[in-house]
Amino acid sequence: MVTTLDRLDGPDRLRRRRSRPRLADTSFRYLTGAAAWLMIALLAGTTAFLVDKAWPSLRQYGIFGSLSSSRWAPSEAATSKGNPYGILQFVYGTVLTSFIGMLIAVPAAVAIALVVTDVAPRRMRRPLSWLIDLLAAIPSVVYGFWGIFALIPALKPVVTDVNDTLGKVPVIGKVFAGPFFGLSYFTAGLILAIMVLPIITAICREVFATAPVSEKEAALALGATKWEMLRLAVLPRSRSGIVGAAILGFGRAIGETIAVTMVIGNSVLTISTSIFGQGATMPSVIANEFNEATEPFHLDSLFVVGLWLLVLALIVNVIGKIIVSRSGEHIA
Amino acid sequence: MSPNPPRTPPDLVSDPAAPDTAPGVPVAAGTSDTADSTEAATATAVATMPTRPPLGQSTTATARRKRKNITMIVVLSAVLALAIAVLVWVLGYVAAEGLKYLSPQFLTHTPPGNPSAGGGGFANGIIGSLIIVGIATAISIPIGIAAAVYLHEYGGRVAKVARFVTDVLVGVPTIVTGAFVYALIVIRYGYSGYAGAIALAAIMLPLIIRATEEMLRTVPRELREASLALGISKSRTIVSIVLPTASSGIITGCMLAIARAMGETAPLLLTVLGNDLFVETNPDHRMATLSLQVFSNAITGFQAAQGRAWAGALTMVLLVLIFTAIARIAGRRTAVSGGKR
Numbered sequence: 001m002v003t004t005l006d007r008l009d010g011p012d013r014l015r016r017r018r019s020r021p022r023l024a025d026t027s028f029r030y031l032t033g034a035a036a037w038l039m040i041a042l043l044a045g046t047t048a049f050l051v052d053k054a055w056p057s058l059r060q061y062g063i064f065g066s067l068s069s070s071r072w073a074p075s076e077a078a079t080s081k082g083n084p085y086g087i088l089q090f091v092y093g094t095v096l097t098s099f100i101g102m103l104i105a106v107p108a109a110v111a112i113a114l115v116v117t118d119v120a121p122r123r124m125r126r127p128l129s130w131l132i133d134l135l136a137a138i139p140s141v142v143y144g145f146w147g148i149f150a151l152i153p154a155l156k157p158v159v160t161d162v163n164d165t166l167g168k169v170p171v172i173g174k175v176f177a178g179p180f181f182g183l184s185y186f187t188a189g190l191i192l193a194i195m196v197l198p199i200i201t202a203i204c205r206e207v208f209a210t211a212p213v214s215e216k217e218a219a220l221a222l223g224a225t226k227w228e229m230l231r232l233a234v235l236p237r238s239r240s241g242i243v244g245a246a247i248l249g250f251g252r253a254i255g256e257t258i259a260v261t262m263v264i265g266n267s268v269l270t271i272s273t274s275i276f277g278q279g280a281t282m283p284s285v286i287a288n289e290f291n292e293a294t295e296p297f298h299l300d301s302l303f304v305v306g307l308w309l310l311v312l313a314l315i316v317n318v319i320g321k322i323i324v325s326r327s328g329e330h331i332a
Numbered sequence: 333m334s335p336n337p338p339r340t341p342p343d344l345v346s347d348p349a350a351p352d353t354a355p356g357v358p359v360a361a362g363t364s365d366t367a368d369s370t371e372a373a374t375a376t377a378v379a380t381m382p383t384r385p386p387l388g389q390s391t392t393a394t395a396r397r398k399r400k401n402i403t404m405i406v407v408l409s410a411v412l413a414l415a416i417a418v419l420v421w422v423l424g425y426v427a428a429e430g431l432k433y434l435s436p437q438f439l440t441h442t443p444p445g446n447p448s449a450g451g452g453g454f455a456n457g458i459i460g461s462l463i464i465v466g467i468a469t470a471i472s473i474p475i476g477i478a479a480a481v482y483l484h485e486y487g488g489r490v491a492k493v494a495r496f497v498t499d500v501l502v503g504v505p506t507i508v509t510g511a512f513v514y515a516l517i518v519i520r521y522g523y524s525g526y527a528g529a530i531a532l533a534a535i536m537l538p539l540i541i542r543a544t545e546e547m548l549r550t551v552p553r554e555l556r557e558a559s560l561a562l563g564i565s566k567s568r569t570i571v572s573i574v575l576p577t578a579s580s581g582i583i584t585g586c587m588l589a590i591a592r593a594m595g596e597t598a599p600l601l602l603t604v605l606g607n608d609l610f611v612e613t614n615p616d617h618r619m620a621t622l623s624l625q626v627f628s629n630a631i632t633g634f635q636a637a638q639g640r641a642w643a644g645a646l647t648m649v650l651l652v653l654i655f656t657a658i659a660r661i662a663g664r665r666t667a668v669s670g671g672k673r
Contacts, residue, residue: 028567032482035475036494039541042534043497046508049515111411119405120412130660131416137656138422139595141623142645145630150425194418225401248503255505257598258627283507287598290511291605306511310504317503321496 050307057300061085066304072268072285074295085301087308089271093185093279094312097260098253100189100275105197106246112197113204114230118216129205136198144262147191152182152263159186159276167274180276183265188281191259196249203248203324207241208234244324251316255309257283282309423649430646433639439647443608443625448634454644456611457625461651463615464525464604465593468532473586475533476540477575483541484548485570495545501538509534510599518603525615528604532596536589543585547578580662587659591652597623622648 051058057066061083069086076084116129163178211234219229265278266288272279280288282305293299438453479498483491513531521527551574559569575582600606606624607617622644629641 025565025567028570029482029486032478032486033490035479036482036490038475039479039494039501039537040490040497042537043501043504045516046504046512049512050508053511053515108411108415111408112415115408115412119408128412128416131419132412134653134656135415135419137591137595137652139597139623139645139648139652141595141597141627141630142426142649143422145626145641145645146422146425148630149429150421194422197415225397227401227404228397230404251503255503255507257505257507262627262631283505283598286507286511287601290514290602303511303515306508310508313503313505313508314500317500320503321499 047310050303050310054300054303054307057085057297057304060297061301066301067091067308070271072280074289074293074298074301077295077297085297085304087282087285087301087305089268090280090282090285090305091308091312092271093264094254094281094283094309096185096275096279097188097192097264097281098250100186101192101196101253102246102250104190104193105200105249106242108193109197109200109204109245109249110242112201113208114234116201117205117208118230118234119226129201132198132201134198135194140195140256140258141262143191143195144259147187147259147263148182151190152187155187155190156180156182163276174273175275177274178276181265181278183263183278184276185264185272185279186275188260188264189275191263192253192256195256195259196253199252200245200249203245204238204242207238207245207324210241211237240323240326244320244322244326247316247320247323251313251320254281254316255283255313257287260284261287282306282312426642426645426649429639429642430644430649433643434646435643438640438643442610443629443637443640445609447629447632447637450636450639452640454620454622454625454640454647456607456609456620457622457644458647459611459613460525460604460607460619461594461622461648463613464528464600464619464621465532465590467526467529467615468536468593469586469590471529471533472536472540472589476537476586476589477544477582479537480541480544480548481570481575484545485566485574498538498541502542506531506535506596507598507602510602513599514602523603523605523618525604525612525617525619528600528619528621529615531599531603532593535596535599536593539589539592540585543588544578544582547581547585548574550581551577584659584663587655587662591655591659594652594655595623595648597627600624601627622651 065083066085066087068088069083070088070092071084071086072089073080073084112132116125116132120128159180160178162176163180166176167173167178169176215233216229219233220226224232260281261284264280264284266280266284267278268280268285286302286305286309289298290302293302435453437451438455439458440455441451441453442456443454444450444452479494483495483498510531513527513534517527517530518524555573555577556569559573560566564572600621600623604621604624605618606628607620608625608628612619626641626644626648629637629644632638
């Protein structure tokens, strides 16, 4: 900056600069503009290349052909006449695990965000949010590894009890039926809950921070307790923000790959009705089979899975983004 | 930071809440739609506070409200405590298991040819991770900052679209990015460190752009105007005044992106593939990365391999924590006191 000012000390120098900065300015503008265009190209390119690679399978089995079956049997591709690459069970696994994750993570994130913004002593607030953010720093593969060796053994006695009680109830029993071998939708959902908790908490924190101080103070001045203040002045106006945060968290959860792959069991043949059964998700099947895809249309069909995953992620994220941005200008 | 509301008065009911200010109180308006049956009593109590009966008559209601308040605060804090307990559990478990195998040998040797054999280490993975993440950083930071500058400093329709796309890209599953890079590069040139670096750069870019733009927003307009009024060109203003002012926040964003890239596994599975045999420093070839080695060793049935994987997981967590810590320290200097330079 100092050098810039030095160069500006004479009128002749100013005149000389007149043509140069224009050139520098223009090229700077174009360079930064190119970087922005690159982002658009990145999304367009991702979609285009996925469609291109998935095309042979889409043409062979129809665009929605993979969505009409829940049986994934690459070894039958050479002989069978039908479509052996059904992916409904992966869509089911993806949505179910993410949904379980959200059921746990959203209420927890709201509670944590309330404590961090309004309840905890002021000096504690920043360190506490750092600790929660640390949950997001732990790599996915570490969560998966921890899930296999620490979480599953801890879950086993609890889940076996659930199998023996809720699992015996006539109608809903199917959902909670055993046997529980550790690897399951539920385990994956629980790990997803831990992984997306910091993301949802961060958005909720920003949403809660937008609650007007005047209303909070008014509530307290009227004699409201702290909880009443939160209920009356903070939570009502944050409802859409919380919903948006949940959807963005859901969007993150559906794309989570390695941790889920390690704890879901990777059963690709059918849909298990019990949340304690084994299954697979869209990312997990890609990660598992991508480097060993040798059957006809196998790799192409994995790209089909990737394409539908991208579509799902885009829809969820766009909806979440729109809802969140409605509740606050610059949040998320 | 949200400004702090005043502390709840110790005795709520005796708090003289100036009755004549009631009509202007916005809280009362918000109560009607939120009050469900159980809350009706408290909500009404607040809404009708100004006209409530004299002190002493509502003590049981007050006691109930106070009890409810304490219960809820305890419940909320318990959830926070539980989340922190999970964090401690994960970190503690990884540390306990990892420390059993972490040693100088682990950091300087490659894994033994036979995965069931003990000894050896992940030197090739550590080197590979550093190289690949380094290349990804070198690609994504300049492009990311440039794009953020365009989004915030120039604006316009392209910028609007690009901002939206960037927000959407944050939510694109990383394995999809990996599949994209596979289709773009690996099919033609084979698995390589470069392909992995490009995939990681694509994942880091939206993170860096968002963090940078967020920081540019906090740079006061007066600073730009003062510079432009001195006759300094716009590009020069951005490079010499705006970016340095926002630098600490930008560094924070970049460090967090690096930490994220350090732990990524899925996209590397599709682009780098891994190389457990020897130290490969040429990014043109298949390489090992720490994350891939942790993954592949963790899912073998061999105890020795799993032991190495724990040590690798601990190493990875430590690397990530170091970058996160740097990010926090850089961010602490921020507070973007715009004029302070």
